[in-house]
Amino acid sequence: MSVPWLTVLWLLPTVGAIAVLAVPNTRPDVAKWLGLAVAVATFAVSVGLAVGFDATGTRYQFVEDHSWIPALGTRYTLGLDGIGLVLVLLTTVLLPLLILAGWHDADHAGSLDHSGGRRQKGPHTYLALTLAVEAMVLMSFVALDILLFYIFFEAMLIPMYFLIGGFGSGAGRSAAAVKFLLYNLFGGLIMLAAVVGLYVVTAQSDLGGGTFDLRTVVQAASSGQLDADSGLLKMLFLGFMFAFAVKAPLWPFHSWLPDAAVSATPASAVLMMAVVDKVGTFAMLRYCLQIFPDAARYFAPLIAALAVIGIVYGAVLAIGQTDVMRLISYTSISHFGFIILGIFALTQQGQTGSTLYMVNHGLSTAALFLIAGFLVSRRGSALIADYGGVQKVAPVLAGTFLIAGLATLSLPGLAPFISEFLVLIGTFTRYPVAAILATSALVLSAIYILWTYQRMMGGPVRPVEGPGAASRGMPDLRGRELVVVAPLLALLLVFGIYPKPLLAMIDPAVEHTMSTMHQPNPQPTVPVSTQGGPK
Template identity: 65%
Template sequence: MPWLTVLWLLPAVASLVVMLMPAGRSENAKHVAFGASILTLVWAVIVATRFSSDGRGFQLVEDVSWIPAFGARYTLALDGIGLVLILLTVVLTPILLLAGWRDVSTASGHARRTHIYIALMLAVEAMVLMSFVATDVLLFYIFFEAMLVPMYFLIGGFGPAEERVRSRAAVKFLLYNLFGGLIMMASVIGLYVVSARSGLGPDGNGTFSFIDLSDAAATGRLDASSTTLNVLFLGFLFAFAVKAPLWPLHTWLPDAAVSTTPAAAVMMMAVMDKVGTFAMLRFCLGLFPESAETFAPWISALAVVSVVYGAICAIGQRDVMRLIAYTSISHFGFIVLGVFALTSQGQSGSALYMVNHGLSTAALFLIAGFLVSQRGSALIADYGGVQKIAPILAGTFLVAGMATLSLPGLAPFVSEFLVIIGTFTRYPVAAIIASIALVLSAMYILWTYQRMMGGPERKSVTVDQSDAPIRDLDLRQKVVVAPLLIGLLVLGFFPRLALDYINPAVEHQAHQVEQHDPAPTAEEAR
């Protein structure tokens, strides 16, 4: 049974089916898409039951010749890190489809507008799933780039922003990521040339197999100078740092996040952008272990800047949706810091952080989106006293905000703690500076809650709908928010549910590339 092929084909085929449905059947198209996303979730759970948490390395391998002329193969495989990110993706997709149920209408005169929107969402899901299981470097690169196309149209074609603003944000998103992809393509070609020179592949003429290339890199069988490998490493890293994004390549994210619908923005920040940090952990460390060790201090410094910069920028925002987007930049800095701390604690924390950030950002952004959709303004100054008239909305916003600032008992706390501990053993100064973000995050979350949810009820002074009363969450919105908050609580108290799968994968890769945790000093041992 091609378990992993079926996994990504389910949303891909559903996307095509939705596009082929009659134009006047928008409600039917929504139900088909939602049903397909639930089916994908069920299939992913079945795949998870067939995955052994005790096993190290890759499982459920599928390997078929694809382009034999230059050693490209259709190779899929799954490890523990890929599994937890797949589960995050398939859980969030039906939630996002339900959250955006009324975001797109045909009132503009485009009869197929709803069809296009949900088909693009399913297409992004399919390509992200493929990226998490592809173990052929060329195959991964193709889907790494292809997912930009549906996301470009989601940003540029839908959302509350003016068409001019959406178009500008979509073009900025595409140009940044295409430029990163262009650099990566050159590195992919260079890596293939190195593999051919090293006699890798079935016929010794080169290969794109990640497993073969990582084995060769670990054993020193790649016929290339350290300078060449460093250049190839930087090419891969640049593309992944754009998608993550990492400071100073981050500027496309806030514009894109506030231009499209909240559901599509969450698909981008909580799902698609994880491909960048996931690829750092798998490809940058797996293919170039010595280069990763060489550049780790510099990348860690950039990650610390991202952590602090994102938090400071969040404090200064007047737009609540842009504020949440900047918090993601700070959190991605933590994830990258954990990856390049080159410790088992840091990397396990980083992988867990990817999952926890997906849940917390989805909850906070969607709840804020529900509020903003009622008044038509995202300005913090246009709100006040919401907790008096919409207590469930205000309460769920507070819980999601507390998760964002890593309150103990909620999921992000464990992952952030692991990242800081793992970083401190190798780069104590970086860990201490990054910890400042804990204070900054409390400032931007609590201050935002105080201004929007506390105090007297405030009427908007910037939009025509100022007299429209704020309503509490309806049944659909409660169904959207509940599983996210439950996930934050469950992983907050039982992080082993994810770490039992993540830790063996991290340990296997560390053993593969001969990465060792720093030994404690005599004083630390006492």
């Protein structure tokens, strides 16, 4: 009997979350080390899946299929393709680093009970919620049943809500958590209506009854077996797309992100932006394009236009920020615009670049946001104007901030460059104007990153005394912080020079998506003169 590795993958952090809560409240260090061990073990399982994955084999591998709710035609079906695999690896790589980065984030979150022990709102709950988010995200990446995916797509909002509202900082954290929850719940409700509608469509089609099996529905959509009016299918597409656009987020459904990112702890903000939000863009590829290919083609120009607006909008607003954490959150809105633009360019290069961008954005945003968080924890302020001369007193911290910032602006030689280049090339062959407008973000990103570095890290060292001061005496990165930052920077360098291992997993899955949609790549045309030479 083969081991159900995909079940082990998501069940391990689930059981780990329960085990962490079972640790006595008087032993927070034990809870921390247990949570870290579970995250490392989950990463080890994902590495084993990557080693055993055959990129040239069948699309979905390690498939598990068991009866769940026969009356609804829904089953417990899991499977892993190349796109899901790279996002599983991203998630499991980041989680141990995020636990280390937030090692002390919840130390003072709990109050003391009558016996002198710490109440459950402390490291135990913080770690359990983090592991719960990981488990639900992993299930979302491997689920091959639409209803199963939807349940975990919605369920991950609850632990994320408590991480923002219960462990964040600032007076506005509760409002930011509620805003995050309401936006995403509303999107989920619209999607639920679309999921029900899709089930009715499959029940009326020649599929032997209603079904939520993704492979069956995609095959029916590809062969024209879905017996539904094109207008209805477009409405269902919009129901799915709206929920994913809120989660991603796509402009103009983005306004919850900056508030949530600033209010959460840096580790929780990275968990949200680099991991949870990727479920939205991943679902666009897996569900919107494959189940509704005609509707995706119909709405692609509109979505591409919104993506371009988001790219420019996020970059422009980043330039005007005075809070470094809010600045980084706006850069993510710009980057998600690139990801969504590549998806709806409907070219193989664009979708390959978008998938690679999901990974690279996760790494670069994690590095930049966590380093900024380490900096803010030293000064106690996120205002850019409160810093100056950091590179003189904490050169390692300043240097790592610069590398992470250069990765964010897609400097050649760092991982985001190749993914952004692929997105732009893939977009240009279908929407040249959109690609040209999107390139403006390259200049804008250089402005907001280099100007921020110059103001915070360069110039004279601010004195400790006086208003708006204190870089003097600031400690450099410590051992635990270096352990967090070093792997992220190393991966940015490695994948910037040699992205082939990731592309080898991504390309076949993207090619399968394109063939399922019957979507050929546009052929670039070069006008020639009557003499046969280039014009």
